[in-house]
Amino acid sequence: MHALPDEVKEKIGAVSNGSEINLTVESDLSQDGLMGRQWLVITKDRVYVVIPNHAGPVVQHDVAIKDLVDVKAEALVGNGCLICNVKGSYIPLIRYSNAMAKEFGHAARRLEALIKEEEPPAPTDDDITRRCAKCGFPLETGSDVCPNCVNKARAIRRLLGYVKPYRKLTIAAACLMIAAQVMQLAPPYLTKILIDDVLGRAIPYRGHVPAVLKAHLLHMLGLIVLALIGTRLVATVMGIFNSRISAYLGSKMIHDIRMELYSALERLTVGFFDKRQTGAVISRVSQDTGALQEFLAFDIQYIFSNTLLLVLVLAIMFQQNWRLAALTILPAPFASLAAMLIFTRLRWVFRRVWHRWSKLHSVMSDSLQGLRVVKAFAQEDKEVSRFERRSHNLYVASMQAEQTWATLLPILWFVLTAGQFIVWYAGGIGVVEAGVKIGTLVMFLGYIGMLYGPLQIVTRMWDWIGRCLAASERVFEIMDSQREESDPEHQVRMSDIKGQVKFNKATFGYDKNHPVLTEIDLDVLPGEMIGLVGHSGAGKSTMINLLARFYVAQEGTLEIDGVDVRKIHLDDLRKQIGIVPQESYLFSGTIMENIAYAKPDATPDEIIRAAKAANAHDFIVNFPDGYETQVGERGQSLSGGERQRIAIARAILHDPKILILDEATSSVDTATEKQIQEALATLVKNRTTFAIAHRLSTLRHAHRLLVLEKGKQAELGTHDELLAKKGGTYAKLVEMQTELSKTVGVAG
Amino acid sequence: MMNEDKLREQPGEEEPRTEQEADDSVGVKYLGPDDFILFKSDGGGLRLTLKDEKSVLRVKAKRSFPFTFPTKYISLRDGNDEEIGLIADLADLSKEYRRWIEDDLEMRYFTPRVKSIKLIKHRFGGVEWHVDTDCGPKRLITKSVHDTMTEVEAGRYVITDVDGNRYEIFTDDLDDTSRVKLGRLI
Numbered sequence: 001m002h003a004l005p006d007e008v009k010e011k012i013g014a015v016s017n018g019s020e021i022n023l024t025v026e027s028d029l030s031q032d033g034l035m036g037r038q039w040l041v042i043t044k045d046r047v048y049v050v051i052p053n054h055a056g057p058v059v060q061h062d063v064a065i066k067d068l069v070d071v072k073a074e075a076l077v078g079n080g081c082l083i084c085n086v087k088g089s090y091i092p093l094i095r096y097s098n099a100m101a102k103e104f105g106h107a108a109r110r111l112e113a114l115i116k117e118e119e120p121p122a123p124t125d126d127d128i129t130r131r132c133a134k135c136g137f138p139l140e141t142g143s144d145v146c147p148n149c150v151n152k153a154r155a156i157r158r159l160l161g162y163v164k165p166y167r168k169l170t171i172a173a174a175c176l177m178i179a180a181q182v183m184q185l186a187p188p189y190l191t192k193i194l195i196d197d198v199l200g201r202a203i204p205y206r207g208h209v210p211a212v213l214k215a216h217l218l219h220m221l222g223l224i225v226l227a228l229i230g231t232r233l234v235a236t237v238m239g240i241f242n243s244r245i246s247a248y249l250g251s252k253m254i255h256d257i258r259m260e261l262y263s264a265l266e267r268l269t270v271g272f273f274d275k276r277q278t279g280a281v282i283s284r285v286s287q288d289t290g291a292l293q294e295f296l297a298f299d300i301q302y303i304f305s306n307t308l309l310l311v312l313v314l315a316i317m318f319q320q321n322w323r324l325a326a327l328t329i330l331p332a333p334f335a336s337l338a339a340m341l342i343f344t345r346l347r348w349v350f351r352r353v354w355h356r357w358s359k360l361h362s363v364m365s366d367s368l369q370g371l372r373v374v375k376a377f378a379q380e381d382k383e384v385s386r387f388e389r390r391s392h393n394l395y396v397a398s399m400q401a402e403q404t405w406a407t408l409l410p411i412l413w414f415v416l417t418a419g420q421f422i423v424w425y426a427g428g429i430g431v432v433e434a435g436v437k438i439g440t441l442v443m444f445l446g447y448i449g450m451l452y453g454p455l456q457i458v459t460r461m462w463d464w465i466g467r468c469l470a471a472s473e474r475v476f477e478i479m480d481s482q483r484e485e486s487d488p489e490h491q492v493r494m495s496d497i498k499g500q501v502k503f504n505k506a507t508f509g510y511d512k513n514h515p516v517l518t519e520i521d522l523d524v525l526p527g528e529m530i531g532l533v534g535h536s537g538a539g540k541s542t543m544i545n546l547l548a549r550f551y552v553a554q555e556g557t558l559e560i561d562g563v564d565v566r567k568i569h570l571d572d573l574r575k576q577i578g579i580v581p582q583e584s585y586l587f588s589g590t591i592m593e594n595i596a597y598a599k600p601d602a603t604p605d606e607i608i609r610a611a612k613a614a615n616a617h618d619f620i621v622n623f624p625d626g627y628e629t630q631v632g633e634r635g636q637s638l639s640g641g642e643r644q645r646i647a648i649a650r651a652i653l654h655d656p657k658i659l660i661l662d663e664a665t666s667s668v669d670t671a672t673e674k675q676i677q678e679a680l681a682t683l684v685k686n687r688t689t690f691a692i693a694h695r696l697s698t699l700r701h702a703h704r705l706l707v708l709e710k711g712k713q714a715e716l717g718t719h720d721e722l723l724a725k726k727g728g729t730y731a732k733l734v735e736m737q738t739e740l741s742k743t744v745g746v747a748g
Numbered sequence: 749m750m751n752e753d754k755l756r757e758q759p760g761e762e763e764p765r766t767e768q769e770a771d772d773s774v775g776v777k778y779l780g781p782d783d784f785i786l787f788k789s790d791g792g793g794l795r796l797t798l799k800d801e802k803s804v805l806r807v808k809a810k811r812s813f814p815f816t817f818p819t820k821y822i823s824l825r826d827g828n829d830e831e832i833g834l835i836a837d838l839a840d841l842s843k844e845y846r847r848w849i850e851d852d853l854e855m856r857y858f859t860p861r862v863k864s865i866k867l868i869k870h871r872f873g874g875v876e877w878h879v880d881t882d883c884g885p886k887r888l889i890t891k892s893v894h895d896t897m898t899e900v901e902a903g904r905y906v907i908t909d910v911d912g913n914r915y916e917i918f919t920d921d922l923d924d925t926s927r928v929k930l931g932r933l934i
Contacts, residue, residue: 033854035884078914079858090806091791099911137889348932355894355934
């Protein structure tokens, strides 16, 4: 319920004689379809729509609830409208953008209840679009985490949680890395000693160094070169160990994350996958975890070690000669700023390249997958020109990206290394005028060379962290999504279901405001076969989705053996429900493995019995590899009828108490259908069966038929009863099919 | 472009049709300006009477080609969403009818047109846009560009925000700075 502005409240008070306000909803569109506001106000007996006006609010609509016949929150394109039927005349009451669809959907249901003089439904979480207080991003039901404003520190902490089990190794890797960095600091310092204290001392003698000094200097020279080799060697060895440990840590941690992600995926609701493309989900598992691996294994260390190196180098430089050090780092702030700007720009251009790549990819996969269609309609040239356009776009984008890269990076490098010239010049003056030793100058140049890498990395650090956070957000979203079974401990164990099924005024819609099934009432006895009949889109498959508990009814209940299906332990439920789907999905593996999918410990004898019952045994044995024939990815090497019969054998072996046949014979010819029919006849015996079929003749064996029409229960009865109903939906459907088969008969 | 004449059903001369072939289930029923009478109720709803046939209490207008032919091939449908008939071109109708139907279409296909882009900001998990549309200024949030922008034709995009609202961008409409901002994105 939205708060009303005072002047609107006053206005309503005046026109309604102070009636109590039941519900108010504010729309985000004005009456004339511009961005704006207007209000829907419901009192106990009237509905008002109030619009703002420069002279104060005006009542645009004022309708008595007793005059309303019905109210609908209609979904339009990009907006919605509350449309009401007032004494037979339809009025678009108030418009709103889709952002408010849930709120107005609730208002419509509330009005509906008032019209029918029922108790108005209380608003649930689903009836308001909960939004992030900070950015307005809509939050998913049951989640308070705004993907947009996710607490970055928390995401990083959670990510670091995966490091915890490997604490010791991580610390070891870090120590090695720090030691290697400290080692790196030695060479410039040793060089300084070499120049100032060894070589420098020999120079004044112009090649005639006294023997004692010569021996000492040569000894020193040898030692220093050895030390140089030693430090480099130790640093290299430590580097190797560090990288090996890091590689192990990164791969192992990402394996942990990937496993957690995948097992979360398998336990998500069907609804999650219905709303997303499988490809996008797969990319989360592969690419996003890859990005995390890069971060956990390498980026963290880079960031850490380079920051450390930066601090150490600066400390030494300042300690040696603070004036020169200060001059050296003079360009650093500018360089960092330039780097930040340049990398932002580069991110934009490369993101665009990526975007265009993916567009090109989609054209390619589209037309190659549909190659037969392309050829059949002789559209190769069109596909080539479609590709050409995308490829051209990509070429422009990548050229610009590469050129930007090629231009900006050298500039950045120039700015970054500008400190070098300052050191040469200021240091040179120091040598000439102030007695700075040459070795110190060379050492400075050595250290300054070591600054560039860390400076670059520190400036790119935010970019990496951002990328990692984006990936982690997508990964964590899946991990935190709603599981199918939220509270397994409080669920009823039912290891032996009898098969009595009862729909109790069950109402369901994939979107709550648009019910696909409305108030379905059906009581099915154990062992009974129910045929579901209706036009496509009537709600048959949705009923099956409810039965298998892929979705749950929003209103009313569905009971199995008198227990609410929501309370039955999911394992028990699914173990006793078998589905033969329209498109039989076979996993890659052998036919035997596919039949025994739900019962891996089945004996060969059981498998053969099941195949035999499914009319599949004979064709299987005729394959050279028999039951051990590989069906390949998606079982492409089998015909539709063969795949279907393997799926039936799978269901027979599964031995479910409740069986669902979803258009099990739709994709096969008549001869095969007959074989499948026989197979099904064996399968349905003594099981509660729900069967959907387009060919009504398939449903002759059904005890009763439920005819659905636009989500509502239209007719229920035996085949004969329904046929006897002149003008009934079923009778019409049968008549239509008989005529159709006649036509086919004549044409064929 | 499609040849409109070809799309229109032409019974008669060249290809004589039998009764059976003109079956409702395959035929396209075009409504000429004289085939129906339209009424608009005080509340704004549309009613229709089909000459010599029936009266329809609730009429909805839907576009067959929302992008290419927004005022042609308009499907008039009844409350149960069954087609009453197609109007080949709204221009054939009287001014009043045309306006009524266009009002209904405007409402059904609410797609503000972006006039300028003030800001495009990449956020964690999405893109935030500050735009001016022909329906007023709007701040919208979309998922990544890849998922939200559809190129309807060259230089014309439809973006869908996280709520399912739609906005249209014609690159020719935009000022230079907006175009540059958009160009960086796509």
